[in-house]
Amino acid sequence: MLELRRVSKAFSGIVAVDQVSFTARSGEVTGYLGPNGSGKSTTMHIIAGLIEATSGEILFNGLPVRGNPIAWKRQLGYVPEEPHLYPHLSGLEYLTMVGQLRNLPSKTTSDQIDGLLRLFALHEDRHLAISSYSKGMRQKVLLSAALMHNPDLILLDEPFSGLDVATGLVLRSLLQELARRGKVILFSSHELETVERVCSHVVILHRGKVVADDSIEHLRTLMALPTLEEIFSQLAVEQDTAAVSQRIADLVGA
């Protein structure tokens, strides 16, 4: 179980994440939603240990992660929003390096990498430099790197970005399968339809604060709205979307 307790982050006095608290349980996929700039990626970075929170505490299975960051990172799989990879390495070299950095046994790692590359249809291109990969191929490398050590917690920041339809469908059912096998999955996306299908529990962030933290079913009943899109619009979208689109079209003289 991943638990965030009053986590805040300020950059030069500007608060990006404000007293965020929520729990992501094992066995369920937790959707982490919010408009651009609401603090989703910042929270992901804090959980992954890429930046430090200004205040607050993160616990995993009841233990604070700050106490033993190395042990924490062993249990973590992370897919960042931007596919930043070393472009001079090939896909195979990159995954091998990640396996070595995670101190995984070489034989099983190489089998796992081989299997992942085949399943993600990257095996043919495994010796090509990542610089020549498409965005979707890079995303597949990131997913393989995040899963190869069988982590207990999987953080996914926009994991569907750039993926083709088939791989997107595979990933969708993979997340549900991993949750069924007891993994904690925190998943951030702007694709509300996917979130609605995959997640059982959502946390909605707006201007750095949690504005909803509940199961989708309960939110639907509570707010008397039929879809997650409408719930999200009500909680986190301040603009009248129709009016804004009309004004944009007017402004450019369309």
Next chain:
Amino acid sequence: MGDRQFHVLYRQFLFQMVDREVLSAHALGDANKLLGNFAATLIWISIPFGVMALSLDSGRKPWQAVLVSAWAPEHALIATTMLVTGVFAVLSWDSIFPSRRDVLVLAPLPIRAGTILAAKAASLASALGVAICIFNAAPGLALPLALIPPGSNLLDVLFSLLRTLFVYWITMAMAGMFVLSFVMLLQGTAALLPRALSLRLSSVLQIAAFCLFVGMYFLQPSLSSPQALAEPLNRRLLAWLPSYWFLGVFQKFEGIAGGAADSTMAWLAVRGFAGWAIAVTAAAASFLISSIRTLHKTVEEPDIAPRSRGPIWLPRFGSRLETAVVQFSIRTLFRSRQHRVIVSFFSGIGFAIVILFVKTPFAQQMAAASGTGPLREVTLPLLASSFVMMCFWILGIRAAFAMPTALRANWIFRITPVAGGLTALAASRRAMYAIALAPFWTASAAAFLWLWPWRAAVGHLAALGIAGIAAVELCLYGFRKIPFTCSWLPGKTNVHMTVILCLMLGLNATYWAAYYERRALGDGGSYAVMLTVLLTIALVAWWRTRDRAKSEDAPLDFEEAPAPAILSLGLHRDGVFPID
């Protein structure tokens, strides 16, 4: 619209000369500091040349003889300007043509290809012009002052000064443009080949051009006297030395008669003008053709040449983490052109010092003195050179380790359970030994075992190896990083004073150490003492580096700028203004 676009692009390209991607987040937007460092280094180098120009001996010699004696410093200045330009062009290799990012950003915009290319060429010429001006600031004023004829009236003084100033600066500009044109021609020709081949060839050409400039500067003989210039045997050599062509151009502009060397000077000047015109025209043509071709091709194909299909095997280097770090370091160094240039730059300095060791009269005297007895092949310059080259090679690798590659991709090292302290030190240490010390030592072993009697070779190799270990350990002191993953902060390396002073002291010490070693190689007792001293130094360095790493609980560094001791709360942003 075209003018405005040109100005915007010109500014953009000018500031792209510094690769901001490698800089620390703390230094973003502060690339000026890096340029300031570069300018300060050039000024530092230019001062001795200024002093040299001012100290022209005009004593009791006839004025004509003084002018002839000025040929040597004039040639030295032309050659150094060409070297500075060459090094500058090699270092900004990737900025010469529009990059893939430039094309991706600019291609969809309504900008004519000609505007992009003109802005690119203008930014490059401006940066180069500034570098030439800064380097020549001191000698460019001192030499015209030194060349004012004695006993002239004020008007003559003014005329002579203005004319020599004009001649000096026009010659330096021509020499600089010639070198830049040569580099552009090389790159432009390579860019005409298929993209994958051109990317591979381009990186080889970059290193080759660097070696050519450094080698030519230090290896070219001194032919600046009328006798040497008039010697028919030297004419074939002079035909291949462009720095002498521009000495001819200088004299042609200045209208100085050189007696017996007059015809050679005129011939050199013709070669200079013709060479300059051909190089500039060919470079402009190749720049235009290849740029327009590049603009189309770069969008379709990646910047890094795709690897050929098939894995490249690398051995294990200890634990899984150590293997990961060493293999990553090897692959990065072999595939990153920028990092190879850094290593070449340091090796070039080492090579220059080796040439000084071999070529100076003192070195030749020492070599001659050591040319007798059973160890006659074991010459002092060669002994000292091997130490110097090894130290600069290790320093180069260490400097390359500190420059990141694809900085934003380092998150993978930050989220994997890699501990700092001794674990990280062990990994970096293996990388240094595998990339820096082992290849150099192996190459030296092959060379010395071939050149020298085996006993002397083995003795020297043992000393070289232990000295190498000490050098590696000294380089790793306080290195709390994984190679190629930490951002770089300009201004932290104080190269101007400290390094140059250390270099002067170190070179002296190296020469005397080589002198002692040569004696020790023929005497078992002295050799044992020497090895014991070297071993002690290496052990102390190893222990000191290990102790420093052990005492640090902090995690690995991925950001060169230290976290501020006092964190600003930025309260004024919420409406509370600081009170003065």
